[in-house]
């Protein structure tokens with residue numbers, strides 16, 4: 001840990017005894033240079049990288065000696081805890097993971113919330129840009145978004161069930177009509193289930209008793225299972241194109257799986 005014998009070098013006005021007490025009490029001051037900026041021992045700063053949408057954290061230690069100690073002994077040995085714990089303390093982030101991307105330290109903190117109706121245009125744009133097999137839906141009860149730092153990395157849209165039969169038979173059922181996420185998978189692996197979970201909570205708050213959604217048969221339902229959904233039915237892979245209302249199929253017409261969760 002810190003070399004306490006070095007502290008006598010920096011401030012001769014105070015007694016050594018006081019210095020030791022201060023350091024032991026809360027590491028208020030860099031033992032090398034005497035820097036008292038809070039929190040001196042982190043020097044951590046978070047930035048949003050607009051090129052790749054990541055939240056990146058840079059570290060500017062107060063002095064060369066501290067940098068050398070971290071380079072030599074490692075972060076954990078110098079500070080007595082992993083960098084993730086320090087980031088939690090500095091920024092108050094809890095859903096925090098740390099990955100090394102191209103030599104820069106990148107962290108992510110996921111924050112999901114229900115969107116304002118005024119944010120709908122942003123969601124449509126994101127879905128048009130990122131959704132693999134659908135354009136944006138036309139109806140909207142509410143939407144949810146998930147951010148990695150300041151970068152939007154996923155959205156979900158909830159509406160009335162697309163199937164008229166279900167709409168009629170189950171007036172209190174809502175449907176997640178679109179959900180998409182984007183960005184480096186290491187930074188977004190938990191986004192889908194977070195959005196499904198949040199959508200269900202909001203639907204329950206609005207009086208719905210069941211949430212449904214569909215995936216393509218080829219899609220992996222892991223994030224739905226993680227959010228408490230169960231696969232209940234397979235739809236026939238028929239075209240949505242009906243003689244009475246001819247329209248061009250934009251969506252794929254392969255078989256889909258219907259998922260449900262009681263709220």
Ligand SMILES: [Zn+2]
Pocket residue numbers: 030031032033034035061062063064066
């Ligand atoms: Zn220092």
